[in-house]
Amino acid sequence: MPSKAKRAALIGYDCLIPKRLEVMLAEGGLDNFRRFMNEGSFIPEGYNLPTVTPPSWATICTGAYPRTHGVEDYYYYHEGRSLNYDLTSQAFGSDIVTAETIWDSWDKQGKKCIVVNYPMSWPSHMKNGIMVMGQGLSPAETRWPLHGNEHREFLASESVISTEYYPMGVQGRFDDAKGWKNLPDSEEDPLEMTIKMHFKEGVEPVSDQVWYVLAYAEGDDGYDTVALCPEKDFSKAFFASLKLGKWSDPVQHDFVVEADGRTEKGVFRCKLMQLSDDAEE
Numbered sequence: 001m002p003s004k005a006k007r008a009a010l011i012g013y014d015c016l017i018p019k020r021l022e023v024m025l026a027e028g029g030l031d032n033f034r035r036f037m038n039e040g041s042f043i044p045e046g047y048n049l050p051t052v053t054p055p056s057w058a059t060i061c062t063g064a065y066p067r068t069h070g071v072e073d074y075y076y077y078h079e080g081r082s083l084n085y086d087l088t089s090q091a092f093g094s095d096i097v098t099a100e101t102i103w104d105s106w107d108k109q110g111k112k113c114i115v116v117n118y119p120m121s122w123p124s125h126m127k128n129g130i131m132v133m134g135q136g137l138s139p140a141e142t143r144w145p146l147h148g149n150e151h152r153e154f155l156a157s158e159s160v161i162s163t164e165y166y167p168m169g170v171q172g173r174f175d176d177a178k179g180w181k182n183l184p185d186s187e188e189d190p191l192e193m194t195i196k197m198h199f200k201e202g203v204e205p206v207s208d209q210v211w212y213v214l215a216y217a218e219g220d221d222g223y224d225t226v227a228l229c230p231e232k233d234f235s236k237a238f239f240a241s242l243k244l245g246k247w248s249d250p251v252q253h254d255f256v257v258e259a260d261g262r263t264e265k266g267v268f269r270c271k272l273m274q275l276s277d278d279a280e281e
Helices: 018-026 031-039 053-062 102-108
Strands: 114-116 130-132 191-197 209-216 225-229 239-243 251-256 263-268
Touching (some): 018 031, 053 102
Parallel strands (some): 114 130
Antiparallel strands (some): 225 239, 251 263
């Protein structure tokens, strides 16, 4: 007889499209996904209604339907409050789960569980286990028990830098680069964009910073490269040679918390989504 497994693992991806995953597997790569599917189980669909994030994840970890585990929709109406949407909360808190989760059951048996960013798992009730986040959609945010669509990030939310207007972004335009040190070689005159970065939706608000985008031409077909710099010195760029469609390496930087002036380390990455030959877009 095969021996009993001593460890078990569950990996879940919110909104993953199974057919797309299967196509990617057929194309090669994703070896860890393939191993999980071949040696374990693969469930392509949820089986609870409604099929939105909080009740689906609660059903998976409790084995109960929404009426039993208490997470019946994406939004939670607090008893005694108005039914107005602005006073609801996104149902990402373990406080409203009325059925026992698999990790709480194992924890009572003395087993050690590690739960990482499992929606609606926080706050933890385990005595022996480890829990990392779980009150939102990403490992660095919280949505419970905030109101409506509100969410707070443990530094700041994502942003867009563009020559066009985006509600979640910073708008600017390119001008001739002036007053720079150590400018790179370029087939076109380098252009600069001065941007005031506002770091929104932080758990603790952080101070704005002025950054500079530098566009230049490494090739002979117009502007094709950008750099992002904390000051007008190319040698101090966060990243110096970002191409269209590519991600930068992770950047570590200091951010100042407005409340007490302390400095916190943060990490971010950037992707160049669009750059026209004349840098107008």
